[in-house]
Amino acid sequence: MKRNVLIIGAGGVAKVVAHKCAQHNDELGQIAIASRSVDKCQAIIESVKAKESLKVPAEIKAYALNALDIEATKSLIRETDSQIVINVGSAFLNMSVLRACMETGAAYLDTAIHEEPGKICETPPWYGNYEWNHLAECQEKGVTAILGAGFDPGVVNAWAALAAERHFDQIDSIDILDVNAGSHGKYFATNFDPEINFREFTGQVWSWQNSQWTSNTMFEVKRTDDLPVVGKQNLYLTGHDEVHSLSKNLNVPNIRFWMSFGEHYINVFTVLKNLGLLSEQPVKTAEGLEVVPLKVVKAVLPDPASLAPGYTGKTCIGDLIKGTRDGQERELLIYNVADHEDAYAETDSQGISYTAGVPPVAAARLIVSGEWDAKRMVNVEELPAAPFLTLLDQMGLPTRIKDANGDRPWDQLA
Incomplete structure (x- = not known):
């Protein structure tokens, strides 16, 4: 059973993810938040404390991280003993964070397709330009990678x-x-x-x-x-x-x-x-x-x-x-x-962040339970829908x- 969550990103969606992880930390285990700005991470932690979101007493830790640095991300995954990584940073980070997860065995979740700074609206199917190139590697390594687990996509x-x-x-x-x-x-x-x-x-x-x-x-x-x-x-x-x-x-x-x-x-x-x-x-x-x-x-x-x-x-x-x-x-x-x-x-947080941030935490809970621990790379439509929607009903969506x-x-x- 996978436990312990590393949240990458410190924007509005990451704040929702942190609150929802805290509300279910009895299932998810330890929670860590990392981004370039440790102060933004700490502000999220203070919000979680102020709202008394933690279900069971625990410490949420903040870390400074350049998630484009694959070795640094791998090191933090290991340091925090995180078996689930929720990537809600910029879409420019996806391939670096995915690589770190593939090399550490951590489950990977994101909410948007990968983007390269110098390219926009790429030739479809866009996933085929980046993420899907690693389908075979995830399958061989038994790494769970759930793509687009936000609201839309998700x-x-x-x-x-x-x-x-x-x-x-x-x-x-x-x-x-x-x-x-x-x-x-x-x-x-x-x-x-x-x-x-x-x-x-x-x-x-x-x-x-x-x-x-x-x-x-x-x-x-x-x-x-x-x-x-x-x-x-x-x-x-x-x-x-x-x-x-x-x-x-x-x-x-x-x-x-x-x-x-x-x-x-x-x-x-x-x-x-x-x-x-x-x-x-x-x-x-x-x-x-x-x-x-x-x-x-x-x-x-x-x-x-x-x-x-x-x-x-x-x-x-x-x-x-x-x-x-x-x-x-x-x-x-x-x-x-x-x-x-x-x-x-x-x-x-505002409603757009809320709708994007709740679903990846529901997905993480399903990885913990084993229902969505696919041990391969998948998009959400390839997984059982009913348990996901049932959790979302309970979690506010x-x-x-x-x-x-x-x-x-x-x-x-x-």
Whole structure:
């Protein structure tokens, strides 16, 4: 049985992960947090103490770590006796942290696909450029590596797997709908790392349509949906991690990801992009300084973790799935609604961080229990969905289903 968790990262998602690990430390064992800034790690630990999140008395330790340094990461895994590593740092760290886990035998969890600083919106399937190159090595070494175990990717993948198993004989389309109907009161801000956030939108938008990769530009394709609690929302076709794995692992010809944006966000984004301020390529100023425009924009925008106090409203994320069952056409929405204020009350974090941070801790608990200790590299849809969704129900992210038979908990018969 694997125990003891090393959390890599000290942003808003890492704070939620720390609180949730603390709430289940009787199962998970010792908890350590590491990032470049030990002060940020210590601030998270103080938040955990202030909220009295620890289920059983224990000390959470903070460490300074450059997670791009594989040897340093291996050394810290061994020093902390961590058998599970939850990587919620920058997506630029994935391959370094994964390598450290493969060489120490620790289970690896992340919440996003790997990125290289000089590349954006890579040729699909994106996982095939990095993580999946190590499928055979993980299998040979018996190393558990669960990719994309956040909300999207993560929970939405589990919903798709559940639908394929229980609700459809054939799925024709999966449309993942991601709506944040909350308000943070800032002129302009992103809900997670601005650098990663903008990089998703400045290149090609890849979707899986008619069993082939299809390219669009950002804000080119729009739809409007009337969703539970948050009501009518405008959503735009966007490239996203889960499309790259679901298109491989499920026999579904159409898989798309849609995200809601207000007109103000679109206007500011468009100006920044047209000015070249969202470029990941370095430029030289008149003074001879070399800067990356995107990093400058990141530096002047609010830290996503700072948005939590006073953030109001709801999120709604769901899979709208269409297909057939017993020869009849069927459509259902599997979804979750989360509340920014509730997230802050429990974890000092806003709702976007909460939805991303709770699932990897549920996954870690399933590794401890053995149900998800796969001893190979997998995406979430390749694992049993029911135990994952059951834990999420208990941990603050309940799943519901809406179809022709009404709106009900996911495990309740129609």
